[in-house]
Amino acid sequence: MNLTEKYNHVEFCVTDVEYIDDFTMKLEFCHEEWRLVDFEPLMRGRHFFEELLVHEKFIQFYLTGQTLEWYNGVDFDPEYLYENSKPTPKPYFVDDDSPMPTAAEPAAVYGK
Numbered sequence: 001m002n003l004t005e006k007y008n009h010v011e012f013c014v015t016d017v018e019y020i021d022d023f024t025m026k027l028e029f030c031h032e033e034w035r036l037v038d039f040e041p042l043m044r045g046r047h048f049f050e051e052l053l054v055h056e057k058f059i060q061f062y063l064t065g066q067t068l069e070w071y072n073g074v075d076f077d078p079e080y081l082y083e084n085s086k087p088t089p090k091p092y093f094v095d096d097d098s099p100m101p102t103a104a105e106p107a108a109v110y111g112k
Contacts, residue, residue, distance in 0.1 A: 035085035
């Protein structure tokens with residue numbers, strides 16, 4: 001059973017991205033769920049992705065409307081990214097109406 005069937009035919013697409021560090025990004029999927037993806041293990045050992053293990057090349061990506069694509073035309077299926085990611089809180093954006101987290105209130109509670 002694929003994810004589309006598992007999640008009642010929800011279409012998977014990437015609608016937003018926040019670069020975190022190294023080879024890690026937060027992705028928002030079209031059903032408004034944010035997930036954390038470590039791309040390094042997804043790329044290692046795969047011929048077309050090997051050159052993206054150079055950080056300067058990895059950060060040359062853009063959203064296509066369905067997924068992330070890199071400068072060299074390489075991309076990942078959104079379902080594959082979802083399957084190989086972990087749930088994460090929504091990132092804080094300056095234009096968001098949420099209050100800024102304080103030292104007494106960890107950022108993890110925001111974005112629920």
